[in-house]
Amino acid sequence: MPAKHASAKVPETISGGIALTWYDKIFKPKTVTLGNGKTVTRRASRGPVVAVLIIIVSIISIQVTGFDMTVLAENGGRFWDILFSMFPPNWDYMPSVWQPLFDTIKMSLLGSFIGSVLVIPFAVAASTNIVHSKVVVSLMRLLLSIIRTLPTIVTALIATYIFGLGTLAGTTAIAIFTFAYVGKILYEEIETVDMGAFEAMEAMGASKVRAFTSAIVPQILPSYLSNCLFCFEGNVRYASILGYVGAGGLGLVLNEGIAWRMYPEVGMVLVALFVTVFIIESISRALRRRLA
Amino acid sequence: MIEFSHVSMRYPNGFEALKDVNLTIEDGRFVAIIGRSGAGKSTLIRTVNRLNPITEGTVTVNGTDVGSLKGKELRRFRRKIGMIFQSFNLITRTTVLRNVLTAFVPDIPWYRALFGIFTKEEKMAALESLDKMGILDKAYVRCDQLSGGQQQRVALARTLTQNPEIILADEPVASLDPMTARQVMDDLKRINQDMGITILLNIHHVDLALKYCDSVLGIRAGEVVYYGPASDVNQDVLDEVYGKDAEGDEAPLIVPELSKEAADAR
Amino acid sequence: MEERILKAYEDRPKGWLFELACAIVVVALLVWSGSAVEASGTGQDGGQIALNILAGIAHPDTGLLFNLTTGGVPYLLVETICIAFLGTVVGAIISIPLAFLASRNLTGRVVSNIARLIIMAVRTVPPFVYGLMFVRVTGPGPFAGLLTMSLCSVGMVCKMYIETIEDLDYRILESLDAEGATTWRKIRFGVIPQLSSSFISTAIYRFDMNLRDATVLGLVGAGGIGAPLIFAMNAYRWNEAGSILWGLVVLILIVEYISTRIRTHLTRGV
Numbered sequence: 001m002p003a004k005h006a007s008a009k010v011p012e013t014i015s016g017g018i019a020l021t022w023y024d025k026i027f028k029p030k031t032v033t034l035g036n037g038k039t040v041t042r043r044a045s046r047g048p049v050v051a052v053l054i055i056i057v058s059i060i061s062i063q064v065t066g067f068d069m070t071v072l073a074e075n076g077g078r079f080w081d082i083l084f085s086m087f088p089p090n091w092d093y094m095p096s097v098w099q100p101l102f103d104t105i106k107m108s109l110l111g112s113f114i115g116s117v118l119v120i121p122f123a124v125a126a127s128t129n130i131v132h133s134k135v136v137v138s139l140m141r142l143l144l145s146i147i148r149t150l151p152t153i154v155t156a157l158i159a160t161y162i163f164g165l166g167t168l169a170g171t172t173a174i175a176i177f178t179f180a181y182v183g184k185i186l187y188e189e190i191e192t193v194d195m196g197a198f199e200a201m202e203a204m205g206a207s208k209v210r211a212f213t214s215a216i217v218p219q220i221l222p223s224y225l226s227n228c229l230f231c232f233e234g235n236v237r238y239a240s241i242l243g244y245v246g247a248g249g250l251g252l253v254l255n256e257g258i259a260w261r262m263y264p265e266v267g268m269v270l271v272a273l274f275v276t277v278f279i280i281e282s283i284s285r286a287l288r289r290r291l292a
Numbered sequence: 293m294i295e296f297s298h299v300s301m302r303y304p305n306g307f308e309a310l311k312d313v314n315l316t317i318e319d320g321r322f323v324a325i326i327g328r329s330g331a332g333k334s335t336l337i338r339t340v341n342r343l344n345p346i347t348e349g350t351v352t353v354n355g356t357d358v359g360s361l362k363g364k365e366l367r368r369f370r371r372k373i374g375m376i377f378q379s380f381n382l383i384t385r386t387t388v389l390r391n392v393l394t395a396f397v398p399d400i401p402w403y404r405a406l407f408g409i410f411t412k413e414e415k416m417a418a419l420e421s422l423d424k425m426g427i428l429d430k431a432y433v434r435c436d437q438l439s440g441g442q443q444q445r446v447a448l449a450r451t452l453t454q455n456p457e458i459i460l461a462d463e464p465v466a467s468l469d470p471m472t473a474r475q476v477m478d479d480l481k482r483i484n485q486d487m488g489i490t491i492l493l494n495i496h497h498v499d500l501a502l503k504y505c506d507s508v509l510g511i512r513a514g515e516v517v518y519y520g521p522a523s524d525v526n527q528d529v530l531d532e533v534y535g536k537d538a539e540g541d542e543a544p545l546i547v548p549e550l551s552k553e554a555a556d557a558r
Numbered sequence: 559m560e561e562r563i564l565k566a567y568e569d570r571p572k573g574w575l576f577e578l579a580c581a582i583v584v585v586a587l588l589v590w591s592g593s594a595v596e597a598s599g600t601g602q603d604g605g606q607i608a609l610n611i612l613a614g615i616a617h618p619d620t621g622l623l624f625n626l627t628t629g630g631v632p633y634l635l636v637e638t639i640c641i642a643f644l645g646t647v648v649g650a651i652i653s654i655p656l657a658f659l660a661s662r663n664l665t666g667r668v669v670s671n672i673a674r675l676i677i678m679a680v681r682t683v684p685p686f687v688y689g690l691m692f693v694r695v696t697g698p699g700p701f702a703g704l705l706t707m708s709l710c711s712v713g714m715v716c717k718m719y720i721e722t723i724e725d726l727d728y729r730i731l732e733s734l735d736a737e738g739a740t741t742w743r744k745i746r747f748g749v750i751p752q753l754s755s756s757f758i759s760t761a762i763y764r765f766d767m768n769l770r771d772a773t774v775l776g777l778v779g780a781g782g783i784g785a786p787l788i789f790a791m792n793a794y795r796w797n798e799a800g801s802i803l804w805g806l807v808v809l810i811l812i813v814e815y816i817s818t819r820i821r822t823h824l825t826r827g828v
Binding site for chain 1: 587588590591592593605607608611636637639640641643644647678679681682683684685686687690691692694695696699700701703704705770771773774777781784787788791803806807810811814
């Protein structure tokens with residue numbers, strides 16, 4: 001007959017060899033003693049503490065943000081009003097949309113390209129199997145991390161101050177984001193590559209650079225291209241936001257539309273954006289499937 | 293001719309991989325290096341093309357002191373030494389021909405190396421190597437679709453395309469089944485005899501070593517304990533090389549028939 | 559022998575034509591994109607501003623940085639965290655039914671494709687549009703920001719939920735069936751354990767990203783640390799901007815570290 005006893009003394013080890021952490025010093029592990037005298041120990045469940053934590057954070061958040069269901073209930077209707085006034089969209093507005101739309105696509109294309117290509121030497125320098133200096137590797141990874149945490153809007157805003165308004169700022173912002181995003185994935189890929197062929201090439205007398213391009217690049221090229229395409233997909237959507245800070249593209253048009261409450265026009269822009277993103281994503285998905 | 297003169301290799305943590313190795317290997321020999329795992333076989337082979345450095349002594353290959361080479365000279369030196377590996381070390385995603393063509397990569401201009409553009413002569417030379425190894429028909433097949441033995445042949449073809457003077461083989465048959473292992477050994481023997489290329493071969497299968505090679509080098513704990521003709525290898529030599537383990541078992545027995553075969557083959 | 563080799567050479571696959579065509583297309587696209595690049599006001603001004611920005615980052619306004627009132631950086635960071643947290647929670651909750659509807663193995667092709675289109679439409683709308691719309695609903699402030707974040711999360715969260723749902727292992731349900739479990743029990747013991755750890759992991763990942771996107775909200779007046787950042791930059795007060803940036807970057811790095819550890823705990827089940 002199994003019986004549960006909360007053990008008076010703390011067991012030294014846990015059945016199954018699971019490690020004890022500081023949590024278990026506070027919430028002691030429990031021991032179950034079977035009828036035949038054998039015991040099994042398990043750690044106290046993390047569940048309750050996690051639940052309490054979440055509740056506390058939720059309460060704080062609700063206070064801080066002013067989350068109020070009543071406000072939603074009363075005014076929620078306005079959201080749908082605005083939404084419905086966007087459709088049907090104003091098709092006549094379309095001609096003014098083409099130019100910004102193409103600007104947005106061009107910005108993302110160029111920005112993604114520059115970012116993905118520029119990061120290659122940095123990603124190589126961040127791979128422990130190519131560069132053997134721990135200092136260099138850590139430095140590179142830290143650099144990529146910091147760049148990755150910068151929100152795209154912020155970089156775009158800074159870019160507009162440096163380059164002035166217009167698409168150059170947006171392209172730069174996208175290039176920087178792509179740089180960090182593709183960079184991380186790229187060095188993670190390089191680390192897991194099979195170094196055998198690289199060693200064989202070095203043994204044949206190839207320099208490290210040539211050994212890299214001939215032996216390692218063919219292995220990572222398909223996934224690298226796939227990731228660049230994926231990043232480009234996302235960047236097209238980002239690019240439309242950048243216009244809001246004056247960095248060119250559809251964002252400007254959208255901002256004006258909303259400010260002047262020209263909702264059918266805004267609807268038109270959104271529809272155009274949706275169709276464009278749909279097409280680009282479909283092409284990208286097909287290409288990525290072929291690459292895999 | 294490969295000369296080792298008081299060669300020692302000590303790792304930073306104090307472990308001595310090679311201890312005062314003195315050795316001369318003449319041109320055209322087919323040398324089998326035998327010994328326990330961790331005895332220093334791989335380390336010894338890799339000092340010849342300086343994939344492993346040495347801490348003392350000199351390794352001289354055809355008059356060149358390997359330790360003194362740097363950068364471009366080292367790379368040019370390595371062109372003349374071919375190497376094949378236990379795990380083949382091919383680029384499995386690409387075709388057989390492309391793999392063999394990588395033998396030319398160190399010498400071609402950078403734009404051709406970057407985009408993988410090779411001339412007709414280079415491609416023909418690569419195809420010839422494939423033909424010598426008997427796998428010409430697989431030239432445009434992706435490497436990961438070949439069997440182990442075929443992949444090792446591709447690796448050999450790649451090495452031949454370099455026109456090497458010496459071939460280093462680091463346990464090339466360890467991951468192959470017995471039949472395929474014999475085929476690869478046949479290939480190596482043929483290369484050694486037809487083209488006069490010196491071959492240093494790391495191998496665990498003593499029977500294969502005795503059957504195919506003309507010289508045997510035994511290493512134990514970083515020291516060379518035997519270097520002589522394969523025909524002179526007997527049980528005592530093997531005990532010396534492999535030692536007796538804790539239970540006092542003997543080193544790999546030489547099967548009498550096999551040793552007679554080895555003797556006949558000479 | 560020469561003939562055989564020559565024949566093998568002639569027989570080589572002519573794949574290079576396709577690759578050349580691809581290269582031409584890519585180059586053409588790039589040239590076309592380059593035509594859009596326009597800038598006004600570059601020149602020495604730009605360089606000077608860049609230096610100013612760098613100076614601002616190097617000498618952040620520590621007064622602002624450690625100011626503990628509601629105007630200070632720490633409070634705003636906390637506000638941003640709260641917006642991101644609740645926004646992720648609400649977004650995750652909204653995504654659950656949507657993701658179930660959009661999974662091929664649960665609802666069949668037609669319904670799932672429609673649901674996917676809806677998700678895609680929701681995803682395509684830029685965050686600031688939602689921001690402006692919600693500001694009409696709740697007035698400016700963090701509440702609007704929270705709602706915006708939740709809708710923005712839907713896109714990615716749904717996508718990852720769908721992947722998890724479609725990977726569902728049916729064999730567990732089969733064995734529960736064999737034991738005679740009711741549908742509710744099957745969901746409770748067969749489905750939910752498989753999904754929960756992945757769902758939570760996704761939500762944490764999205765929280766990380768929302769923290770970053772929360773700066774957008776400041777632009778549209780929806781609360782968070784974005785607003786003071788923009789104001790500082792518009793007023794050329796680079797020291798303030800620098801201190802805010804520092805706060806933000808440090809926060810994100812910390813959160814990223816913690817969330818990665820939690821996520822590896824979740825996936826490894828320890």
